[in-house]
Structure formats: C-alpha cells, structure tokens
Amino acid sequence: MxxxxxxxxxxxxxxxxxxxxxxxxxxxxxxxxxxxxxxxxxxxxxxxxxxxxxxxxxxxxxxxxxxxxxxxxxxxxxxxxxxxxxxxxxxxxxxxxxxxxxxxxxxxxxxxxxxxxxxxxxxxxxxTQIWFDVMAIPADAPHPENAHAYINYILRPDVMAGITNYVWYANAVPAANSLTDPEILADPAIYPSDEVKAxxxxxxxxxxxxxxxxxxxxxxxxxxx
The missing domain is CATH 3.40.190.10 (Periplasmic binding protein-like II)
Known part of the structure; x- marks a missing residue:
C-alpha cells in the first residue's frame, strides 16, 4: 500500500x-x-x-x-x-x-x-495496489463536446506539468516531463521504477x-x- x-x-x-x-x-x-x-x-x-x-x-x-x-x-x-x-x-x-x-x-x-x-x-x-485518477464523460452528458474540450485542455503538456508541479502527483503525459520539476521526476515514490511497478x-x-x-x-x- x-x-x-x-x-x-x-x-x-x-x-x-x-x-x-x-x-x-x-x-x-x-x-x-x-x-x-x-x-x-x-x-x-x-x-x-x-x-x-x-x-x-x-x-x-x-x-x-x-x-x-x-x-x-x-x-x-x-x-x-x-x-x-x-x-x-x-x-x-x-x-x-x-x-x-x-x-x-x-x-x-x-x-x-x-x-x-x-x-x-x-x-x-x-x-501494493496502484491507483489512478480518471476523467470520464457520462453516456447521457448533455454537453459532451464541452467535456472533451476540458479533458483536452487538462492533457496539454504545459497544463499537466503545472498540475504535477503544484500537487506533486505523477501524470501520464510524457510530453509534460520536460516542463516538470526534475526533483519530482526523480522521486521514486512519485515515479516508481519498473522493478517496483512490477x-x-x-x-x-x-x-x-x-x-x-x-x-x-x-x-x-x-x-x-
């Protein structure tokens, strides 16, 4: 855990x-x-x-x-x-x-x-168990295009890097790495090694x-x- x-x-x-x-x-x-x-x-x-x-x-x-x-x-x-x-x-x-x-x-x-x-x-x-934060759109969402626009915005490398730098959560956008604090990227508690992930x-x-x-x-x- x-x-x-x-x-x-x-x-x-x-x-x-x-x-x-x-x-x-x-x-x-x-x-x-x-x-x-x-x-x-x-x-x-x-x-x-x-x-x-x-x-x-x-x-x-x-x-x-x-x-x-x-x-x-x-x-x-x-x-x-x-x-x-x-x-x-x-x-x-x-x-x-x-x-x-x-x-x-x-x-x-x-x-x-x-x-x-x-x-x-x-x-x-x-x-231990690995967890993920997920963004999802309900099947009956009245304005799915707005939801897609928001998700696309969040997944921009500059936006995602800013979020990671603020909350110290790992993200799944590789292009954000160049904009992410090197201390965060190097922390094995945030970005575990392949051995740990296994x-x-x-x-x-x-x-x-x-x-x-x-x-x-x-x-x-x-x-x-």
Missing part, C-alpha cells in the same frame, strides 16, 4: 514493509497507527500479504484476512481516509496507511508549520455477493466486534 511515517519515531528500514501495518509493533501503539477506511483496498492488500490473489474472490481467504486484521485491530488508533493527513503533519500519529498524493500534502503542511516533523513515504517492498496490482470490480461479504467483514474489523 502506501505507508508514510514520522521518521523521528519510525526508521526508514522499518517502514519499508507492510508488516508494520499488518503486524504492528506494540511500541507504536502509543504514537499512533492509522489505516484507511476503505474495505476493498485494504482487504485486497491483506489478501496479497497472506499469499492470495488480491483480485480473486476466495471467501475462505477473506475469513483469514478478517482474522489477521482482528489480531492487529487493537493497535490501530482509527480508520479514516483523510484525517491522517493533518495528524501526521502535526506529529499526532507516527505511521499511516494512505494514498500517495496525501503524503505530499502532509509534508507541505509540516514544512509550513515548521514543527520539525519529518515524513517519509514508502511503497512496501512486498508490493510488484503493483490494479484493483478490479468484484461480484456484488463478494462485495457484501467484504463489507460485513470490514464492519466487524472497524468496530473490533
């Missing part, structure tokens, strides 16, 4: 593995470990951690995932998909599972605050029956019951 940490509390070599989230060290309990509130993403990652197919629908494996998460549930401070940004920037937590773009917001906020919080973003060495997987849409079982498992994990 995406793991980021306060380096003053957790050294780089420790956080480079998903074990930190899925087998949390007891000493991290007091400083704070948080996990995304996203059933499909988190559970798929744990399936992979346990040796299964993240994109499969093995219901027996899902039971094993739930059992594993229940073991470590007491060490998590909370499940949330955005609160960790400010909490990490302010030094309120020491390890978070989160989305890659958020880490750079946290880094920027910590830098602006001048609070000496040093944040490190890590792609776990075991691999260990990533993209999520797939599961059956409704499996999604319902995931939801039930996730609710039990979140509540610890």
């Amino acid at each position: 995406w793991i980021w940490s306060n380096q003053d509390w957790v050294p780089f070599q420790t956080v480079s593995t998903r074990c930190l989230i899925l087998q949390p060290l007891q000493k991290l309990q007091d400083c704070g470990v948080t996990v995304l509130d996203s059933a499909d993403e988190v559970l798929d990652i744990v399936v992979g951690y346990l040796g299964g197919d993240p994109n499969g629908e093995d219901r027996e494996m899902l039971k094993k995932v739930e059992a594993q998460m229940m073991k470590v549930r007491p060490y998590y401070r909370y499940f949330h998909s955005s609160n960790y940004i400010n909490d990490l920037a302010n030094g309120e937590i020491c390890v978070a599972m989160g989305w890659s773009g958020d880490v750079f917001q946290a880094m920027a906020r910590a830098d602006e605050a001048g609070n000496n919080v040093s944040i490190q973003y890590i792609i776990p060495r075991e691999g 260990r990533l997987f993209a999520g797939v849409v599961k059956s409704q029956g499996y999604i319902r079982q995931e939801t039930r498992s996730w609710n039990r994990i979140r509540t610890g019951q």
Whole structure:
C-alpha cells in the first residue's frame, strides 16, 4: 500500500514493509497507527500479504484476512481516509496507511508549520495496489463536446506539468516531463521504477455477493466486534 511515517519515531528500514501495518509493533501503539477506511483496498492488500490473489474472490481467504486484521485491530488508533493527513503533519500519529498524493500534502503542511516533523513515504517492498485518477464523460452528458474540450485542455503538456508541479502527483503525459520539476521526476515514490511497478496490482470490480461479504467483514474489523 502506501505507508508514510514520522521518521523521528519510525526508521526508514522499518517502514519499508507492510508488516508494520499488518503486524504492528506494540511500541507504536502509543504514537499512533492509522489505516484507511476503505474495505476493498485494504482487504485486497491483506489478501496479497497472506499469499492470495488480491483480485480473486476466495471467501475462505477473506475469513483469514478478517482474522489477521482482528489480531492487529487493537493497535490501530482509527480508520479514516483523510484525517491522517493533518495528524501526521502535526506529529499526532507516527505511521499511516494512505494514498500517495496525501503524503505530499502532509509534508507541505509540516514544512509550513515548521514543527520539525519529518515524513517519509514508502511503497512496501512486498508490493501494493496502484491507483489512478480518471476523467470520464457520462453516456447521457448533455454537453459532451464541452467535456472533451476540458479533458483536452487538462492533457496539454504545459497544463499537466503545472498540475504535477503544484500537487506533486505523477501524470501520464510524457510530453509534460520536460516542463516538470526534475526533483519530482526523480522521486521514486512519485515515479516508481519498473522493478517496483512490477510488484503493483490494479484493483478490479468484484461480484456484488463478494462485495457484501467484504463489507460485513470490514464492519466487524472497524468496530473490533
């Protein structure tokens, strides 16, 4: 997944593995470990951690995932998909599972605050899920030509480079590279190497029956019951 940490509390070599989230060290309990509130993403990652197919629908494996998460549930401070940004920037937590773009917001906020919080973003060495922001046009959109014009504008190399330079998100427009901050292009956390990308997987849409079982498992994990 995406793991980021306060380096003053957790050294780089420790956080480079998903074990930190899925087998949390007891000493991290007091400083704070948080996990995304996203059933499909988190559970798929744990399936992979346990040796299964993240994109499969093995219901027996899902039971094993739930059992594993229940073991470590007491060490998590909370499940949330955005609160960790400010909490990490302010030094309120020491390890978070989160989305890659958020880490750079946290880094920027910590830098602006001048609070000496040093944040490190890590792609776990075991691999994790890869994600993409997508622009799509509804089939019944009343003005599709306007939508196409907007998308074409966003995909202009100069515009896309400006977005990347501002938010520190990777983009898929090669022609924008010459206009992108070299520091961003050289950051392996933003533009992973081919070796790292080979260990990533993209999520797939599961059956409704499996999604319902995931939801039930996730609710039990979140509540610890």
